[in-house]
Amino acid sequence: MTEQGATTFQHEVLAAVFTIGRDLHGFASLKVLLWQRAQWPDAGRWALPGGAVRLDETVDDSMSRQLAEKVDLAGVSHLEQLGVFSAPDRVPAGPGRPARVIATGFLGLVPSGVTPSLPEDTDWETVDRLSPIALDHGRIIDRAHDRLRAKVSYTNLAFGLAPAEFTLAELAGIYRAVLGHDIDPSNLQRVLGRRGMIETVGRTAPPGASGGRPAALYRFTTADLTVTDPFAAFRPPS
Amino acid sequence: MTEQGATTFQHEVLAAVFTIGRDLHGFASLKVLLWQRAQWPDAGRWALPGGAVRLDETVDDSMSRQLAEKVDLAGVSHLEQLGVFSAPDRVPAGPGRPARVIATGFLGLVPSGVTPSLPEDTDWETVDRLSPIALDHGRIIDRAHDRLRAKVSYTNLAFGLAPAEFTLAELAGIYRAVLGHDIDPSNLQRVLGRRGMIETVGRTAPPGASGGRPAALYRFTTADLTVTDPFAAFRPPS
Numbered sequence: 001m002t003e004q005g006a007t008t009f010q011h012e013v014l015a016a017v018f019t020i021g022r023d024l025h026g027f028a029s030l031k032v033l034l035w036q037r038a039q040w041p042d043a044g045r046w047a048l049p050g051g052a053v054r055l056d057e058t059v060d061d062s063m064s065r066q067l068a069e070k071v072d073l074a075g076v077s078h079l080e081q082l083g084v085f086s087a088p089d090r091v092p093a094g095p096g097r098p099a100r101v102i103a104t105g106f107l108g109l110v111p112s113g114v115t116p117s118l119p120e121d122t123d124w125e126t127v128d129r130l131s132p133i134a135l136d137h138g139r140i141i142d143r144a145h146d147r148l149r150a151k152v153s154y155t156n157l158a159f160g161l162a163p164a165e166f167t168l169a170e171l172a173g174i175y176r177a178v179l180g181h182d183i184d185p186s187n188l189q190r191v192l193g194r195r196g197m198i199e200t201v202g203r204t205a206p207p208g209a210s211g212g213r214p215a216a217l218y219r220f221t222t223a224d225l226t227v228t229d230p231f232a233a234f235r236p237p238s
Numbered sequence: 239m240t241e242q243g244a245t246t247f248q249h250e251v252l253a254a255v256f257t258i259g260r261d262l263h264g265f266a267s268l269k270v271l272l273w274q275r276a277q278w279p280d281a282g283r284w285a286l287p288g289g290a291v292r293l294d295e296t297v298d299d300s301m302s303r304q305l306a307e308k309v310d311l312a313g314v315s316h317l318e319q320l321g322v323f324s325a326p327d328r329v330p331a332g333p334g335r336p337a338r339v340i341a342t343g344f345l346g347l348v349p350s351g352v353t354p355s356l357p358e359d360t361d362w363e364t365v366d367r368l369s370p371i372a373l374d375h376g377r378i379i380d381r382a383h384d385r386l387r388a389k390v391s392y393t394n395l396a397f398g399l400a401p402a403e404f405t406l407a408e409l410a411g412i413y414r415a416v417l418g419h420d421i422d423p424s425n426l427q428r429v430l431g432r433r434g435m436i437e438t439v440g441r442t443a444p445p446g447a448s449g450g451r452p453a454a455l456y457r458f459t460t461a462d463l464t465v466t467d468p469f470a471a472f473r474p475p476s
Binding site for chain 2: 054060
């Protein structure tokens with residue numbers, strides 16, 4: 001519990017918000033929302049959106065408030081606490097600045113195709129081609145990417161990145177962008193379809209430039225985070 | 239990012255540490271480590287171990303340091319960040335006290351059968367029969383229990399609660415204590431054995447008071463947290 005006269009800290013919130021964009025060859029590519037710092041420290045470097053928590057708000061409310069300054073929150077499909085970043089030297093002390101700043105990091109997702117208008121200093125940057133990142137924000141991006149990679153593998157979290165309707169090839173592209181390796185679209189159908197995580201819409205996509213058979217459109221059945229395959233054996237008896 | 243003259247907060251760490259004990263009938267029962275507060279606020283109530291973070295330590299180091307005042311850390315099989323608890327009124331303000339205290343909550347586990355000696359004011363209390371808990375610590379316990387329930391269902395995290403060697407009936411008792419419903423021991427063998435999470439030791443347990451066939455002893459194959467069944471389809475091509 002708390003002690004009288006104990007040390008105090010500034011507390012900030014920082015979000016690594018991912019979306020799916022296109023690379024130069026038109027392939028799906030994982031992007032993260034960054035803004036360019038104007039001031040010391042690390043002026044000119046890319047940084048995560050966020051800032052200091054106020055006296056009257058929770059860290060979660062603060063994150064939503066500060067993220068709303070960068071993107072339309074209605075476009076954010078998922079936002080979760082990632083962890084606390086508290087290395088004593090993570091933010092340099094300076095005149096008029098608190099000795100230490102502790103951060104709560106968040107993982108956020110914006111669906112592919114939602115392209116919110118952004119402030120001048122803000123952009124979506126390609127995750128595997130980032131220039132040097134301010135402070136410890138690169139570590140927060142790495143940790144968020146790890147969490148995302150894990151969760152698309154054992155939950156339905158890809159709903160947070162997928163457009164409302166998609167072909168299996170498009171969904172496989174999203175998985176490849178997150179995981180960094182190829183995914184067989186028919187495996188996606190088997191694994192996610194059998195578990196009731198995706199379903200067909202009943203229509204096909206307009207034929208692409210390359211022609212070929214029209215591809216069926218799918219959607220996620222829920223935007224609630226669900227563990228895809230908890231052991232049936234461990235469920236309560238029904 | 240940080241602002242000059244921004245609000246500061248005290249930051250504390252609090253751990254919900256679970257173990258498996260016995261109830262009056264000898265059944266496995268989920269217990270949580272609590273100590274009895276001596277001072278305002280909520281003097282006399284049970285509270286989670288922890289306390290204020292110092293200027294020179296991370297929240298994780300602080301948690302280990304403060305937990306070590308209550309239990310031998312060598313007995314703690316698992317410790318992970320749970321989340322940030324930051325409701326503005328979670329700790330009442332008072333004279334000489336900071337206006338707000340933000341907490342990082344942790345989930346900890348101690349294996350069944352490890353019975354560390356405890357300070358006078360500290361004890362293992364049965365999770366489903368807790369008397370009123372100090373401050374918001376009951377919420378932290380609930381959140382930790384939710385996390386534990388979820389993780390024993392899709393990971394091997396039961397390693398953190400199981401003794402070094404156990405029968406399937408004993409392991410089923412641990413799952414029942416965590417999940418709150420019966421688990422078929424043969425399902426445990428099928429699900430965890432097939433995935434290589436548990437293996438036989440090659441010996442049997444001493445026959446119990448009720449006689450019957452000697453039961454095979456098992457152990458967990460690793461104490462590294464592993465998602466039990468990420469979709470084979472989503473693994474990198476080997």
